[in-house]
Amino acid sequence: MSWPITGIGALASIGRDPDELFESLCGGRSGLAPLRGFDSAKFKAGHLFEIDDRPAPGADVPGRATRFLLDAVGQAARDAGLGEDLSDVPVLIGTGLRELRSLELWWRDGAEFAAERMHFGTALRERFGAVNTHTFSNACSASLYALALAVDQLESGAAEHVIVAGADSITESMFGLTDAFQLQPPGRLRPFDVNRKGTILGEGAGAIVLSRGADGHRRIYGRVRSVGVNCDAYHTTAPDRAGVAAAIRQAHERAGVKPGNVDLVMLHGTGTPLNDEVEVRAMCDVFGEHAKVPLVTAIKSMTGHTAGSAGVLSVITALQAMSTGRIPPVTELDEPTEEVRALRLVHTTAATGHIDVAQINGFGFGGLNAVAIVEAVR
Amino acid sequence: MSEFAQIVVSGVGPALPGVAGAGDLVTGPAPSAEPVDPAVLLGKKGLKYKDRATRLGLSAALAGLRDAGLRDEDGPPAVGDRVGVVVACNYGNVETICRVVTTIAAETTRGTSPMDSPNASSNIIASEIAIRFGLRGPNLTVCNGDASGLDALHWAASMLRAGRAEQILVVGVEPDHETVRKLVGADRIVDGAVAVVLERAETARARGARVGARLGGYARAGGVEECARRLGCLSPDTPGGWYVPEVVGDTELPAGLLAGVPRHAMPDVWGSLSGALGVVQCAAAVARFDAGEAGPFYALAGREDDGVAGLLLLAPGDPR
Known part of the structure; x- marks a missing residue:
C-alpha cells in the first residue's frame, strides 16, 4: 500500500515556502548568518542557520517554534484543500527541542510562558481547532518517526487524512553545549568532506498532508510507501552502523523495493565526522553492488541541522526533485571522503535526473533511526 | 498484523513513592511515602551522570520487563530486536535546560559540563532504557502534555498492530524538582515512574504470558464529556470505575x-503526575482486575484547551 501526499508546507532560513526553499537549495544558497537571537559574547561560534523573524536584532522572543509549526501546517492544510478547520484531522509533530527555547527565556529572563506550551497541542487547538494532536520528541529523526505512525494510522483505517509535521527553533542549551565541546567552531557545515568539523544548528518547519485517497485533491505530490524505524540501543550519542543499516533494510522490505530500484537518497548528512562516516558505510552495506545506482544528496550544508524538522524537509525536497527532475547539491564540499566516493553524490551544483523512488534518511541522538520510501506519481 | 489485533497488558512495573507492589496502586501509597531509590532497584553501576527522570524510568523499565517475563534476574532473553520503548514525559530535562542557560549567562559556554549534553535531549530516558536493556525496536518519546501517558499507550498499541514490534515497554515518568514545580505551579511532582508492557494477545498466548488487562479502544476529543461519550460508544456497559484527568x-x-460510576483520582501525596498519569491509570486498572473487579474502566487525561485522551480498559477475560 502507499499513501498520497496531497499538501506540503515548509519554511527554513533560506525560504518561506516549499518553492522558495527548493529554489534556494538548487541554487546552493546557504542560510548561515551571524547570530540573531543569541548573545555572541557567550559562544565561540558566531553563526547559525536561524530564521530571520525576530522583531529586533539580538533580542529573542518566546514561541517561535510554535509559529514555525503553525505556518507550515497552515500551508500544507490549505494546499490539500483542508482549510483552517482541522478538528477531525490528526496532527503528528516530530520535534527535537519542542518549545524548550521558550522555557529558557522564561527561566532566565522572566518571559511569559506556561508549562502547557512546551508541546504544540494547545496552539494547534487555538489556531485550527485540532484536538487529536501529538508532539513526539524524537531528536533528529522525529518527523520521520511521526511519518511512520501516520502511515500506520492510514493503513488501519483510523483516519482519512493525517498531517505530519516537524518543527524546531534553536535552544541556547543545545547550541551552547555543542559550542562548548567543539574545539573550534566548524565555520561551515560540510557533509562528507574530509575536513568536516561538526554540525551547525538550523531552524525550520515542514508539514505534509497524507490522505487515504487521491480523489478531490488539486495535486498529488507523491506517495509514501513505507517508513522503517528502530533504535541502535548502542550508545548515548554515537550512531551504530548495524542499526542504521537495519533501518534502511526495514524500510526497503516494508516498501517492497530493492536497492537497485532506488533513484535518489536524501542522506541525513549532518557534517559530524562520525555521522557521515557511519551513514555512508551503512548505505554501502545495504546497497552493495547497487551503491552507484541512486543519486545521493543532503540539504544540511544550506539549511543547517534543523533537528526534528530535518526529515520532513528532506521528504518535501525529494517530492520536488521528483516533479522537477532537479536534484539539489551538497555544498561546501571541497574534498569528498574516500568512503563517499562509493556513492553517486550530487555536489557543488544541482543535477538532473528522473526520480521515481526516493529514500529519506533520518538519524537521531540516542540511536533513533527512521528511513522513509516515497514514490513519484506519473 | 491484523488491524483488529487485540492488545493486552502483560507486565506492570511501578517505581512510585510508597508503592511496594502493584497491589498498592488500588489501596494507595503508604502515607509516609519514601522517595524511590533507583540505586537500590538497579544497583549503582551506570547511574552516574544520569538525571533523576532517567533513573526513575530505568527502575520502572526493569520492573516491567521482569513482570512480563522478558527479563529474569540473570539477564535478558534474546528478544531485543523486536521490543520497542515508548516513554511519556514532559519535564524530564527541564532542570538540566534551565541550569545550563544559567551557567551560560554567568560563565559563557566554557562553564558548561559535557555531562549535561545527553541529558539536555528530551529523548534521553527512552534511549537509555533501550541501551541498558538492549531493546532495538521502535523508540518513541511522547511529550504531549497531560494526555501523554494515554497517548503513549495508544501509539504503542498502534505500532504493535502494524507489526513493528512483538512487545513494547511503555514508561510514564516525571521527576520532582524546584524548577519543575515553579513551571507547573504545583507543590510537588510525583517523582516516580511506572512501566506497562503491551503486546498482541496472540503473542502473549503463544509465550504463556500472564495477561493483566486488554485495551478496549482509544479516543481523542476536545473535552472530557465528549471523550467519555466516545468511550461509551466503544463499550455499551456502564464502567466499573473511571480514572479522572488531573x-x-x-x-x-x-x-x-x-x-x-466510582471516580478514581490519583492520591494527593503524589502531587502532579503530568505525562505519567495515563500509564499509572492503566497500571492501577490492572491492579483492580487482579483484585477481582470486573471493570471495564475508563481512563481519561488531558486538558479542555488542548485535547482529552480516553482509554477503555477491559478485564483479561472480558469477552468483548
Missing part, C-alpha cells in the same frame, strides 16, 4: 458525568 482546564468535572 486538570480539566479551569472547570471542575460536571457532577452528572458518568453518574454513579
Whole structure:
C-alpha cells in the first residue's frame, strides 16, 4: 500500500515556502548568518542557520517554534484543500527541542510562558481547532518517526487524512553545549568532506498532508510507501552502523523495493565526522553492488541541522526533485571522503535526473533511526 | 498484523513513592511515602551522570520487563530486536535546560559540563532504557502534555498492530524538582515512574504470558464529556470505575458525568503526575482486575484547551 501526499508546507532560513526553499537549495544558497537571537559574547561560534523573524536584532522572543509549526501546517492544510478547520484531522509533530527555547527565556529572563506550551497541542487547538494532536520528541529523526505512525494510522483505517509535521527553533542549551565541546567552531557545515568539523544548528518547519485517497485533491505530490524505524540501543550519542543499516533494510522490505530500484537518497548528512562516516558505510552495506545506482544528496550544508524538522524537509525536497527532475547539491564540499566516493553524490551544483523512488534518511541522538520510501506519481 | 489485533497488558512495573507492589496502586501509597531509590532497584553501576527522570524510568523499565517475563534476574532473553520503548514525559530535562542557560549567562559556554549534553535531549530516558536493556525496536518519546501517558499507550498499541514490534515497554515518568514545580505551579511532582508492557494477545498466548488487562479502544476529543461519550460508544456497559484527568482546564468535572460510576483520582501525596498519569491509570486498572473487579474502566487525561485522551480498559477475560 502507499499513501498520497496531497499538501506540503515548509519554511527554513533560506525560504518561506516549499518553492522558495527548493529554489534556494538548487541554487546552493546557504542560510548561515551571524547570530540573531543569541548573545555572541557567550559562544565561540558566531553563526547559525536561524530564521530571520525576530522583531529586533539580538533580542529573542518566546514561541517561535510554535509559529514555525503553525505556518507550515497552515500551508500544507490549505494546499490539500483542508482549510483552517482541522478538528477531525490528526496532527503528528516530530520535534527535537519542542518549545524548550521558550522555557529558557522564561527561566532566565522572566518571559511569559506556561508549562502547557512546551508541546504544540494547545496552539494547534487555538489556531485550527485540532484536538487529536501529538508532539513526539524524537531528536533528529522525529518527523520521520511521526511519518511512520501516520502511515500506520492510514493503513488501519483510523483516519482519512493525517498531517505530519516537524518543527524546531534553536535552544541556547543545545547550541551552547555543542559550542562548548567543539574545539573550534566548524565555520561551515560540510557533509562528507574530509575536513568536516561538526554540525551547525538550523531552524525550520515542514508539514505534509497524507490522505487515504487521491480523489478531490488539486495535486498529488507523491506517495509514501513505507517508513522503517528502530533504535541502535548502542550508545548515548554515537550512531551504530548495524542499526542504521537495519533501518534502511526495514524500510526497503516494508516498501517492497530493492536497492537497485532506488533513484535518489536524501542522506541525513549532518557534517559530524562520525555521522557521515557511519551513514555512508551503512548505505554501502545495504546497497552493495547497487551503491552507484541512486543519486545521493543532503540539504544540511544550506539549511543547517534543523533537528526534528530535518526529515520532513528532506521528504518535501525529494517530492520536488521528483516533479522537477532537479536534484539539489551538497555544498561546501571541497574534498569528498574516500568512503563517499562509493556513492553517486550530487555536489557543488544541482543535477538532473528522473526520480521515481526516493529514500529519506533520518538519524537521531540516542540511536533513533527512521528511513522513509516515497514514490513519484506519473 | 491484523488491524483488529487485540492488545493486552502483560507486565506492570511501578517505581512510585510508597508503592511496594502493584497491589498498592488500588489501596494507595503508604502515607509516609519514601522517595524511590533507583540505586537500590538497579544497583549503582551506570547511574552516574544520569538525571533523576532517567533513573526513575530505568527502575520502572526493569520492573516491567521482569513482570512480563522478558527479563529474569540473570539477564535478558534474546528478544531485543523486536521490543520497542515508548516513554511519556514532559519535564524530564527541564532542570538540566534551565541550569545550563544559567551557567551560560554567568560563565559563557566554557562553564558548561559535557555531562549535561545527553541529558539536555528530551529523548534521553527512552534511549537509555533501550541501551541498558538492549531493546532495538521502535523508540518513541511522547511529550504531549497531560494526555501523554494515554497517548503513549495508544501509539504503542498502534505500532504493535502494524507489526513493528512483538512487545513494547511503555514508561510514564516525571521527576520532582524546584524548577519543575515553579513551571507547573504545583507543590510537588510525583517523582516516580511506572512501566506497562503491551503486546498482541496472540503473542502473549503463544509465550504463556500472564495477561493483566486488554485495551478496549482509544479516543481523542476536545473535552472530557465528549471523550467519555466516545468511550461509551466503544463499550455499551456502564464502567466499573473511571480514572479522572488531573486538570480539566479551569472547570471542575460536571457532577452528572458518568453518574454513579466510582471516580478514581490519583492520591494527593503524589502531587502532579503530568505525562505519567495515563500509564499509572492503566497500571492501577490492572491492579483492580487482579483484585477481582470486573471493570471495564475508563481512563481519561488531558486538558479542555488542548485535547482529552480516553482509554477503555477491559478485564483479561472480558469477552468483548
